Amino acid sequence: MTRKKKHTRDPRDYYKTPEWCVTGLYRQLPSLPIPTLDPCAGTGELVKTAARGPRYKMRGLELDPDLVATANDPRVTQGDGLATGWAGEHVLMNPPYKDAMTWLEKGVREAASMCALLRLGILAGQARRPWWVENPPRAIAVLSKRPSFTGGGVDSSDYAWIFWSGAYHVPSGLATLAWIPIPEGVGVAP
Secondary structure, three states, X not given: OOOOOOOOOOOOOOOOOOHHHHHHHHHHOOOOOOOOEEOOXXXXXXXXXXXXXXXXXXXXXXXXXXXXXXXXXXXXXXXXOOOOOOEOOEEEEOOOHHHHHHHHHHHHHHEOEEXXXXXXXXXXXXXXXXXXXXXXXXXXXXXXXXXXXXXXXXXXOOEEXXXXXXXXXXXXXXXXXXXXXXXXXOOOOO
């Protein structure tokens, strides 16, 4: 039996992060550093959501000029987030999944801290295991609802925000684990 795809994948691997995913993260883990950079900003959803807090001074970089134009926000500029240095930055991102490990490796290597929205499945796999053992996250905040990145249905993956900080060494297996509850007014996915 062949499964029918519900939607066509975006060739840019761009999928908009729902606001509740970001607000839920900071509600559950309020001690996270104030974000300063989204290096793969798309249309700036993370920047716009973070900017609602009075202390936030976040900026975004996006490679695709059409997404920058759609953002229509001076805090989102065109640039290559992988080619830009992240030293001293507190990164908040929803990286393109096709090369998520490239973004994670750069963040762990360069950023002061990094929090990335990822499929939980990225934690599995023999090929990635050595990297995870060498770079254990400080916190994992699991989304209790599957987000809709297209404004329609949800995919079959579960998601979490995963946080690393250069200021703390976390022995493998000792990360803080939290759950982001389903916000009121948001339907429940299977």
